[in-house]
Amino acid sequence: MTTNNTVGVAEHTLFVCKTCASVWQDGKRVGESGGQKLLNELQQLAQDWELRDKFPIQEVECMSACNRSCVIAFTGKGKLTYMFGDLTLDNSASAVLECASKYYEQAEGLLPWSERPEPLKKGILARIPTLPVNN
Numbered sequence: 296m297t298t299n300n301t302v303g304v305a306e307h308t309l310f311v312c313k314t315c316a317s318v319w320q321d322g323k324r325v326g327e328s329g330g331q332k333l334l335n336e337l338q339q340l341a342q343d344w345e346l347r348d349k350f351p352i353q354e355v356e357c358m359s360a361c362n363r364s365c366v367i368a369f370t371g372k373g374k375l376t377y378m379f380g381d382l383t384l385d386n387s388a389s390a391v392l393e394c395a396s397k398y399y400e401q402a403e404g405l406l407p408w409s410e411r412p413e414p415l416k417k418g419i420l421a422r423i424p425t426l427p428v429n430n
């Protein structure tokens with residue numbers, strides 16, 4: 296069944312790849328991946344984030360940027376979609392939420408280089424145009 300009812304559907308989402316920076320041995324993952332650690336840190340920090348109910352964190356298996364781990368993406372209804380890579384575990388989580396807050400405030404989701412926190416100044420992998428809005 297299809298429906299146009301969007302009640303309960305988040306208008307923003309922070310995607311986090313939980314497979315990034317995995318160590319593999321004999322076809323099996325060893326220990327916790329870097330992506331999982333980043334995800335855990337983001338979920339922990341987001342508990343005190345004022346946007347936590349409006350900007351849910353969604354874990355994903357892979358966003359096909361595996362050689363640029365760790366990888367996250369911001370998407371929002373009527374906004375540009377951004378994907379960032381090369382995120383390290385030391386200082387990325389708070390920067391990702393800070394950047395998500397800026398993204399949330401911008402009507403089109405524009406994130407100019409100069410306004411992004413340091414860990415997200417480099418490593419941008421994609422800026423995908425907004426879907427046309429049907430009136």
Ligand code: FES
Binds near residue numbers: 312313315356
């Ligand atoms: S494993 Fe993270 S993007 Fe593929």
